[in-house]
Amino acid sequence: MHASKYHINTLKEAPAEAEVKSHQLMTRAGMIRKAAGGIYTYMPLGLRILRKIENIVREEMDKAGAIELLMPVVQPAELWVESGRWEQYGAELLRIKDRHQRDFVLQPTSEEVITDIARNEIHSWRQLPLNFYHIQTKFRDERRPRFGLMRGREFTMKDAYSFDRDEASAQSSYDAMYDAYMRIFTRLGLTFRAVAADTGSIGGSRSHEFQVIADTGEDLIVYNPDTQYAANIELAEAACLIPQRGAATDALNKTSTPDAPKCELVAQQLGKPLSDTVKSIVLATDNPDDPAQATIWLLLLRGDHDLNEVKTSKLEGFENGYRFATEAEILDSFGCVPGYLGPINTIKPVTIIADRTVANMSNFICGANTEGFHYTGVNWGRDLPEAKVADLRNVVAGDPANDGGQLAIQRGIEVGHVFFLGDKYSKALNATFLETDGKPALLQMGCYGIGISRIAAAAIEQCHDEKGIIWPKSIAPFELVICPMGWHKSETVRNTAETLYQELKAQGVEVMLDDRDVRPGIMFADWELIGVPLRITIGDRGLKDGIVEIQARRQEAADKVAVADALQHALNLLNSL
Amino acid sequence: MHASKYHINTLKEAPAEAEVKSHQLMTRAGMIRKAAGGIYTYMPLGLRILRKIENIVREEMDKAGAIELLMPVVQPAELWVESGRWEQYGAELLRIKDRHQRDFVLQPTSEEVITDIARNEIHSWRQLPLNFYHIQTKFRDERRPRFGLMRGREFTMKDAYSFDRDEASAQSSYDAMYDAYMRIFTRLGLTFRAVAADTGSIGGSRSHEFQVIADTGEDLIVYNPDTQYAANIELAEAACLIPQRGAATDALNKTSTPDAPKCELVAQQLGKPLSDTVKSIVLATDNPDDPAQATIWLLLLRGDHDLNEVKTSKLEGFENGYRFATEAEILDSFGCVPGYLGPINTIKPVTIIADRTVANMSNFICGANTEGFHYTGVNWGRDLPEAKVADLRNVVAGDPANDGGQLAIQRGIEVGHVFFLGDKYSKALNATFLETDGKPALLQMGCYGIGISRIAAAAIEQCHDEKGIIWPKSIAPFELVICPMGWHKSETVRNTAETLYQELKAQGVEVMLDDRDVRPGIMFADWELIGVPLRITIGDRGLKDGIVEIQARRQEAADKVAVADALQHALNLLNSL
Incomplete structure (x- = not known):
């Protein structure tokens, strides 16, 4: 080309x-x-x-x-109704009507x-x-x-x-x-x-x-x-990070923690590590038979861990989906505003699920269901009944792997x-x-x-630099570009470039010859931006010494190669990419 | 395959x-x-x-x-509005709305x-x-x-x-x-x-x-x-079929033609050739500024000719489209029901356009604007003024060609x-x-x-027969099918078929080997229906004599070919297709 x-x-x-x-x-x-x-x-x-x-x-x-x-791209709605996805698929499914008002979808x-x-x-x-x-x-x-x-x-x-x-x-x-x-x-x-x-x-x-x-x-x-x-x-x-629950050495204490609605702030105020705190996440699952009656759940995670929503969606009782509880629902069940919630002394009974790590914590800190207060020295069995346990959290880097060693992210x-x-x-x-x-x-x-x-x-x-794209050879738009300096002025340049172009084509290389009348800087910048893996530069100055320059997009500097060796050198370089 | x-x-x-x-x-x-x-x-x-x-x-x-x-397949409506085709294109343009109610089309x-x-x-x-x-x-x-x-x-x-x-x-x-x-x-x-x-x-x-x-x-x-x-x-x-208008030899005569609302019936009743009759087609063009005011046109064609609607649409005055006049409009302008209309004695003035051939007719027959009556012996100039002339009709086979000889269809x-x-x-x-x-x-x-x-x-x-499709070689799904008789029973058949299959593939032939366990009749019928251009049949009976059968889809009977010659024979036949 x-x-x-x-x-x-x-x-x-x-x-x-x-x-x-x-x-x-x-x-x-x-x-x-x-x-x-x-x-x-x-x-x-x-x-x-x-x-x-x-x-x-x-x-x-x-x-x-x-x-x-x-x-086909356009598919009849009937089949999507049959599979149930006509109802289940959200607004991402583009639904269309033909001239007879029949329903179709554009296939996702x-x-x-x-x-x-x-x-x-x-x-x-x-x-x-x-x-x-x-x-x-x-x-x-x-x-x-x-x-x-x-x-x-x-x-x-x-x-x-x-x-x-x-x-x-x-x-x-x-x-x-x-x-x-x-x-x-x-x-x-x-x-x-x-x-x-x-x-x-x-x-x-x-x-x-x-x-x-x-x-x-x-x-x-x-x-x-x-x-x-x-x-x-x-x-x-995500594994349990505490192999065995420690002894309940500390007394339960309702501690003032003003303006600390987040674990990070509580830990700071109390001078404790974040990993001593437990966060309370209140969820609701709706009753399809009685929309007014939602079930309230309290999920407990260690203060430095995040809820995994996919794992949550697979919990028993969550088959029809879940949502975060409203503030009204929280007040109704906990008698307290969010930020100070916890598993002890809720107003109404809620189902508590503790993350695997939380289940083995001892002497921990959690909300006291009173605005501005947290409990410290909380212990399972002593201060609250043992809860249901599940894997609720996202893995963090450094977690132990099931098959040995540590996980990375x-x-x-x-x-x-x-x-x-x-x-x-x-x-x-x-x-x-x-x-x-x-x-x-x-x-x-x-x-x-x-x-x-x-x-x-x-x-x-995955692969670019400040100049532009760096394509893997297999999907680059062209494998190699020949940049003749002065195509329109020098017959020697023109002939050398055209000969090399034909030779490379004959070898099955997808090669572009840039015969545009543009300045070298623009030409180089174009092909670096486009990301062609290999470039051969041919100019009168080099040709005087019988030399062309060959440079892989990833290379810092060009190889100076004798004209006679250019074809083989380019093929070798291409093969190595 | x-x-x-x-x-x-x-x-x-x-x-x-x-x-x-x-x-x-x-x-x-x-x-x-x-x-x-x-x-x-x-x-x-x-x-x-x-x-x-x-x-x-x-x-x-x-x-x-x-x-x-x-x-893209899905295109924004804005561009179609800009070109005017959003309005002009009819119901064939599938218009769709995305989730934000923005307009798009599926590109035609x-x-x-x-x-x-x-x-x-x-x-x-x-x-x-x-x-x-x-x-x-x-x-x-x-x-x-x-x-x-x-x-x-x-x-x-x-x-x-x-x-x-x-x-x-x-x-x-x-x-x-x-x-x-x-x-x-x-x-x-x-x-x-x-x-x-x-x-x-x-x-x-x-x-x-x-x-x-x-x-x-x-x-x-x-x-x-x-x-x-x-x-x-x-x-x-379409050329004028009458090089020069004949003399007005017959007298104008208002003749009773009961129950003859078509030229064919008039010609029959009067014992005249159809080519002596002229048919009247009444069209209307609407006035965009005054929808109540349509212009009425009378187009005249020889009784054996058909109106060409594309040519009609290009007539002067038809730039905004045309339609066939309503019966009310016809009564209003001609004072007569359709079937007996003509250019003489209309109630209101209408613009008359005669086809090139009609313009050179003499002593012709046309409707008399009285139900049950036609004029005979009608002549231009004498009985009615010369009309505008245009090419209004479809060519018929045998019409003289502009570049000599006769046109075919x-x-x-x-x-x-x-x-x-x-x-x-x-x-x-x-x-x-x-x-x-x-x-x-x-x-x-x-x-x-x-x-x-x-x-x-x-x-x-273009090309099929009672058995099925006959593909041109260039677009056939496969160029050649090998039909082994008894693939599952005979090792000789299997080996011969597989060897030939590999040889043909190596030659770049797109070949199918039918190794299904089906009866020969079904196998042959399948490939004749599918229309593969060339078939090689290999069976124990033929192999005993060292023979396979090669047959082009268009051939009546198969060529019996020595196994050793089969590859070359097949390649030659393929080349000849």
């Missing part, structure tokens, strides 16, 4: 609304242009990146035995349509296992679409769906996809981690996320640096997710097949997503 | 609603499955066809210098978005010419989606948009796309014709359609078998359309660039569409 026949249009400034690096850099490099909030045109350079990611994903999916098809995923296809196409156990996938435009009507391709409304996703006879076979399909994902993200040149994850709104019994490691990631990953263990913090089990960007669905959708849509005994059985399903467009953004978040 | 690892699911019966062959056959062959009216899932076989068409289109677009990008084409991109990206004449294209999902909310992929609601289209400095350069861009389209449809293996066409709702000053020739096509193509001339009947100029399916837009959209969106003199000038545009999914249907309409 010659740049003069292409469309290169870089910008000096990123739009003010671009908060994250990938959004800023993709816009400045001319890879995306905004059409509306969260909706972008992929400009030529951006589309090349997207297609390269798609192709790697497609090749590995095909190798893993998945079969590509293409389900395709569980319903593929299960409908499966129930029509799969008749016999002889056809199983089957795994269908497509790479298709998705739409999620985010309330505040920001962050460019990181969280767009219209985006490209690969989603695959496996169908099996039984759970063991479905587990094999799941494992095959897990392995394929490992190969995909490795080939994409990303530093990533597969982590155990919550199944969320998709449902199913187990799942793994594939997280690109980046400081700007929204997800927190808990991992053991010494083992294979890694889990999303939402799911990561890093940030990640979720780019893939595999789910073991079981019969969630096949049951709802009655998708069965005939077993060997001639009787119908429910299909066992898995689903497997990869955010194609998000990968582009995640790669940038 | 081995069939047991793929998904082959043919149906004996087509759905009752499938009216056209392509819809029936693609459904029966398991290439498409309906998700909703006019919305389909492309099953694995169908997607392979789609991708092959896309790739040929993409390669030729790239060769022609067009640059691929990807505009992308003139607005690309012009918005152009006005932001193109600053200088130095950047021109430019041609951007994308291959993307489109949506048109057809009132009665029928005919499968022939006229779906969600479909895949390639649309390109060229930007030029001036009309001459824009014409070059247009010509380059015209040439690329000729190459594309030739490579697709289709019998087609490029025809001059009307610009319709897209607008612009000239256009060509690319029509796949098929008896089931919706379009009528007028062409000169002896020359390059071809035009859609909407546009094809055939049916076609529109699969591509190129438009010379001029500044229609650049003016509406103020898309300018700076000319050499530093002054802004409007971009000159062209737009160029290809119906990717429609091509699959058109290819089937």
